Amino acid sequence: MSYSAQNIRNICLLGHAGNGKTSLAESMLFLTGGSDRLGKVPDGNTVCDYDPEEQKRQTTISLAVAPVEYNGCKINVLDTPGAFDFAGEVMESLQASDAAIIVCSAKSGMSVGAEKAWKYCEQRKLPRLLYISKTDEDNSDYNAAFATLRERFGKHIAPVVAPIWDADKKVIGIIDVLQKRAFEMGPKGERVEIDVPEDKLSVLDELYDALKESVAETSEEFMDKYFSGEDFTYAEMIQGLRQGVKDLSLFPVVCGSATQGLGTRMLLDTIVELLPNALEGQPLTAENEEGVTSPFVSAPGALPTAYVFKTVSDQYGKYSYVKVLSGSVKPDMMMVNARTGETEKLGRLYAMKGKKYTEVKELNCGDIGAIGKMDKLKTGDTLCEPRKVVKVEPIPFAEACYSVAIAPKTRGQEDKVAQGLNRMNEEDPSFYWVNNSETHQLVVYAAGDIQIDVLVSKLKSRFNVEAETSPARVPYREKIRKKVEKQGRHKKQTGGSGQFGDVWIRFEPNPDQEELVFAEEVFGGSVPKNFFPAVEKGLREAVLHGPLAGYPLVNLKATLYDGSYHPVDSSEIAFKTAAQLCYKAAMPEANPILLEPVGELKVTIPDSYMGDVMGDITKRRGRVMGMNPDGEGNQILEAEVPMAEMGSYAIDLRSMTQSRGSFTFHFVRYEEATPQAQEKAIAEAKAMEQE
Numbered sequence: 001m002s003y004s005a006q007n008i009r010n011i012c013l014l015g016h017a018g019n020g021k022t023s024l025a026e027s028m029l030f031l032t033g034g035s036d037r038l039g040k041v042p043d044g045n046t047v048c049d050y051d052p053e054e055q056k057r058q059t060t061i062s063l064a065v066a067p068v069e070y071n072g073c074k075i076n077v078l079d080t081p082g083a084f085d086f087a088g089e090v091m092e093s094l095q096a097s098d099a100a101i102i103v104c105s106a107k108s109g110m111s112v113g114a115e116k117a118w119k120y121c122e123q124r125k126l127p128r129l130l131y132i133s134k135t136d137e138d139n140s141d142y143n144a145a146f147a148t149l150r151e152r153f154g155k156h157i158a159p160v161v162a163p164i165w166d167a168d169k170k171v172i173g174i175i176d177v178l179q180k181r182a183f184e185m186g187p188k189g190e191r192v193e194i195d196v197p198e199d200k201l202s203v204l205d206e207l208y209d210a211l212k213e214s215v216a217e218t219s220e221e222f223m224d225k226y227f228s229g230e231d232f233t234y235a236e237m238i239q240g241l242r243q244g245v246k247d248l249s250l251f252p253v254v255c256g257s258a259t260q261g262l263g264t265r266m267l268l269d270t271i272v273e274l275l276p277n278a279l280e281g282q283p284l285t286a287e288n289e290e291g292v293t294s295p296f297v298s299a300p301g302a303l304p305t306a307y308v309f310k311t312v313s314d315q316y317g318k319y320s321y322v323k324v325l326s327g328s329v330k331p332d333m334m335m336v337n338a339r340t341g342e343t344e345k346l347g348r349l350y351a352m353k354g355k356k357y358t359e360v361k362e363l364n365c366g367d368i369g370a371i372g373k374m375d376k377l378k379t380g381d382t383l384c385e386p387r388k389v390v391k392v393e394p395i396p397f398a399e400a401c402y403s404v405a406i407a408p409k410t411r412g413q414e415d416k417v418a419q420g421l422n423r424m425n426e427e428d429p430s431f432y433w434v435n436n437s438e439t440h441q442l443v444v445y446a447a448g449d450i451q452i453d454v455l456v457s458k459l460k461s462r463f464n465v466e467a468e469t470s471p472a473r474v475p476y477r478e479k480i481r482k483k484v485e486k487q488g489r490h491k492k493q494t495g496g497s498g499q500f501g502d503v504w505i506r507f508e509p510n511p512d513q514e515e516l517v518f519a520e521e522v523f524g525g526s527v528p529k530n531f532f533p534a535v536e537k538g539l540r541e542a543v544l545h546g547p548l549a550g551y552p553l554v555n556l557k558a559t560l561y562d563g564s565y566h567p568v569d570s571s572e573i574a575f576k577t578a579a580q581l582c583y584k585a586a587m588p589e590a591n592p593i594l595l596e597p598v599g600e601l602k603v604t605i606p607d608s609y610m611g612d613v614m615g616d617i618t619k620r621r622g623r624v625m626g627m628n629p630d631g632e633g634n635q636i637l638e639a640e641v642p643m644a645e646m647g648s649y650a651i652d653l654r655s656m657t658q659s660r661g662s663f664t665f666h667f668v669r670y671e672e673a674t675p676q677a678q679e680k681a682i683a684e685a686k687a688m689e690q691e
Contacts, residue, residue, distance in 0.1 A: 003074040005300050005366030008278040009271055010076045010323070012093040014120070015103035016113025017082030020133035022048050022060055023258035024103060024267075025079045028068045031264050034353065040259070047354035048079040052461060053454055061454055062427070063089040063310055065321065065352050065368060070268045076368045082113045084659050085451035088430025089310075091395050092379065094120055096309040096323040096368060098281025099245075100128040101271075106140035106171075106255070109148030112659045119632070125282045127245045127275060131267060132255040135163055135171035142171055142255060153251065158214050158241065159207055160274075161254040161266050164197055174256065174263050175200060177207045178237055185262050214250055215240030238273050245274050278366025284325070286382070286390040296392060300365040302326040303385035304335065307392050311379045311426050312370075318426070319350065319357065319370040320377045325392070327385070328364045338382040338391040346383075347372040379429050397430045399664050400445035402650035404452055404469040406433070407442065413465050417442065420463035424455060431455070438552070439473040448650050473688075474644045475597060476681055477670050478546030479555045480590035483508040488582025490574050500566040501574035503527060503535055505582045507590055510557035516543050520560040527563040527575070534572035535560050538579030547587035548594055548678075549685035554670075558583075594678040595670040597643040603653065604634050605661040612656050613637060620645035621674070640668065644677065 013021040026046045029035040039046035044055035048064035060081040068075040078093040080086075094100075102117045104110060114130075121128050132145050142163050149157050164173035164182060173184035175196060182200070186192040196204055216226035218240040225232065232240070244250030254270055256263020283295035284307070296305070304327030312319045322329075329335070333346045350357040350370040363369040371377070382392045408417050421433050421444065431446040446452050452469060459467050485506045492499040510517050518536040520527075527535070539558050546553040563578075601622065605613055614624055614637065622641035630636050646665055653661045673681065 001069065001074075002362065002364060003367065004364065005278040005298065007073045008076065008364075008366040009073060009275055010078070010096060010098045010278055010281070010366070010368060011271060011275065012078040012080055012090075012097040012100050013103055014080060014090060014093075014100050014114075014117035015082055016105070016108070016111040017059055019082060019103045019105045019108075019111070019113065020258050021082065021103045022046050022079055024101075024131065024133065024264075025064075025066045025077050027258040027261055027264045028070075028075070028077060028268060029066055029353075031261060031268070032068050032070050034066070034068055038259075038261075047356075050355040053457055057454075059083060061086055061089075063093050064354055067351060067353055067368075068268070071272055073272050074367070075268070075271055078368075083450060084113075084116070084654070085446070085448040085454075086430075087116075087447060088397050088428060090117075090120065091397055091430075092310045094124050094126065095284070095307070095395050096321075097126065098278055099271075099275040100126050101131050101267075102128055103131050103133050104145060104149065106132050106135045106142050106145045107137065109145035110152055115660070125248065127248060127282075129245070129252040129254065129270060129275065130157070132253065133258060135165075135255050136257040136260055136262065138170075140171070141169060143169075146253065149253065155210075155214070156249060156251055157253055158211055158244070158250045159253040160211070160241070160270055161256075161263060162200065162203060162207055163255050164200060171255070171257070171262070174266060175204055176266060177204060177211060178234065180204060180208065183266075185260055191261075191265055211237065211241070214244055217249070218243040218247070242274050246276055246280065285393045287393075288390050293393075296325055296390065298365060299326050300328070302365075303388045304329050304333070304383075305385065305388070305390065306335070306363070306371075306383045308377055308379055308381045308383070309395070311377070313423055313427055314355075317373050318375060319352070319372055320374045320381075321352070321368065321370050322363070322383070323368050324363045324365050326365055328362050329383070330362050334386070335383040336386050336389050337377065338384055338389050339378070339380075340376065341389075342376070343386065344374065344376060344383075347374055378426070395429075398447065398662065400431050400447060401663060401665055402448050402452070403443050403445045403472045403647075405439075405441035405472045406444050406452075406456070406467050406469050409466040409468055414442070416463060416465040417459060417467050420459045420465060421455070423463070424458060436472075436475070438475050441473055443472045444469075448654065471647050474681070476549065476551040476673070477595040477597075478548050478551050478553045478592055479595055480507060480509055480553070480587065480592050482589070482591040484586045484590040485561075486582050486586035486589075488578040488580070488585065490578040490581055492574075493569075498566075498569040499571060499574040499577070500569035501531070501571070501576075501578035502564040503560055503575065503578045503582055504562035505535075505539075505579065505586070506559040506561055507583075507586045508557050508559075510555050514554045516540055516553075517557040518560075519557065522560060522562065526565075527560065528565060528570075531565070531570065531572060531575040532560065534575040535579040538576035539583060541576075542580045542583040547584075547592050549682045550689070551594070551685070553587075553592075554595070594673045594681055596673040596677060596681070597667055598640050598669055598671050599643050599646065599665045599667045601637075601639045601641045601646075601649075601663060601665050603637045603639070603661060603663040604630055605637065605657055606634055609657045609661060610635060610637070613653070613661065616652065616656060617641060620649075621677070641665075642671075642673075642677065643667065644681070 030038040162175040163171040286296040306322040310321035543553040
């Protein structure tokens with residue numbers, strides 16, 4: 001069925017892992033006939049957690065779309081992971097959503113995941129409501145959970161649903177505050193209306209008065225009516241609450257149990273009545289061909305524009321998930337990819353529900369769908385009508401700061417690993433990988449160890465290659481601190497013409513330039529000029545392996561100042577070898593030292609963790625350079641830390657700050673390593689040689 005933009009709601013489910021987002025999406029689908037059974041995460045049969053990895057781990061790993069049809073509206077529900085390693089999927093969903101539902105558990109209230117979700121919504125200025133889940137489970141406490149929200153957000157919280165609980169504080173029914181009606185679940189899971197319990201009448205009146213006060217603050221007309229003692233009509237209450245939600249001054253709170261279906265219909269009513277439609281959402285920023293940026297205003301009658309917010313590859317092909325920002329798109333339509341400037345013919349169009357794709361003839365403005373087999377399309381691309389080409393703002397993926405080396409268990413399968421990572425990177429741009437020619441390792445950069453673990457698991461299940469991970473090697477350097485002069489003499493007689501090369505070279509530190517500086521001061525033709533390039537080539541090859549641990553030698557000046565030659569036996573290869581012998585003889589006497597890479601670390605943390613984080617940086621041989629507030633109640637701690645000490649920092653910081661901390665780390669320069677660090681690095685290098 002086709003829906004106009006006014007009747008489309010694009011909603012993402014956000015919150016901590018395990019709080020019931022996938023179960024809530026399942027409940028919405030089942031209630032509205034979108035699925036014929038109520039799937040359960042532990043059973044591995046939900047619509048949204050369809051990937052084998054998700055079913056194995058019983059947690060959401062990637063964004064899934066579940067369209068729900070209710071009361072003449074299409075609600076595109078975007079189910080997202082709660083695990084912080086997969087925050088990239090959350091970023092993709094935020095780019096396609098016009099509002100969010102932050103799911104909080106009745107057992108924990110405002111958890112870290114909910115805090116982060118709130119922060120993401122604040123950054124995007126995204127309207128949102130809060131859903132308190134698992135109200136029927138043991139050890140749940142709706143009052144305590146609601147108190148954490150009220151404490152955090154004060155009067156901005158607007159409870160439109162109130163729970164009814166029994167003597168054990170277990171929720172057995174709900175009250176619709178706006179309509180002053182109460183419901184409980186019948187024996188077959190149906191919603192049954194009941195009288196509002198006597199002990200809840202005063203609570204209902206109190207909540208209704210609070211909602212009236214909130215509505216009054218949304219306009220002068222309502223304010224006058226409120227102070228004159230007049231009551232608001234239901235339509236006026238909805239109008240005022242909608243305005244408050246749009247202005248980000250009100251955040252409705254609903255509650256329920258997804259597994260029981262309790263509160264799901266109320267949630268759907270709240271979504272349809274209070275959350276913005278596809279034309280009212282916060283517009284994305286777009287850049288036109290002249291480089292001017294402005295908000296992109298969605299309009300059904302405008303030229304077609306679609307934004308690719310996710311890419312999925314499976315055994316059947318590649319699907320580009322799009323949100324239609326304006327106009328409507330149809331198969332075979334010619335559209336320009338704003339990133340490449342190339343015109344591409346659209347493939348078939350689909351509506352997706354979990355892993356199920358249903359072909360459609362058109363995607364209307366505001367709707368979400370998929371385009372099949374568009375091999376050149378990437379996540380973040382904008383498809384435009386040739387007459388109006390704009391580039392929508394990129395998805396703000398967090399920087400990948402956790403790195404490990406990855407290699408196949410069976411030699412010779414390196415290409416299969418690289419191809420698998422390439423395919424998975426199309427689906428998940430939040431990680432990347434590089435083939436480090438210096439350390440001879442393929443290094444993957446991701447958000448954390450769980451994301452890496454999933455990538456390794458998918459390499460085996462999808463690409464049939466077993467891989468193992470190890471710590472990424474640190475690219476050390478070496479340098480000398482003393483001037484040394486040495487002779488290098490290569491003489492070899494094997495019958496017939498022999499080999500002869502003889503050089504005297506002065507090696508000295510050259511702090512001004514990292515690369516080798518070669519000079520010559522040969523007088524009297526003791527070494528003919530035509531052999532100078534061979535000497536230089538021999539040295540350039542030699543400095544790739546320093547004397548201490550085999551790391552590249554830097555900051556070196558080598559001056560050829562004397563030598564001798566044989567008119568018949570001297571050759572370029574002989575002088576190249578002589579130069580390398582000279583280098584090997586000189587280096588141990590030149591007082592070599594190891595240099596280690598040092599990076600700039602910026603850690604964003606709440607004040608309460610400052611002491612622990614600073615102490616940890618000191619243990620890592622780091623130097624704290626200063627701190628600055630970030631304007632959001634956090635401090636940005638700046639420090640310089642040796643790269644060798646940062647291998648596990650992503651995991652350790654998460655542990656220290658209960659996942660509230662984040663960081664970036666960038667290489668700055670090389671510094672002389674301490675004796676202990678040097679000893680450790682040399683021992684590791686020797687151990688690698690023996691492998």
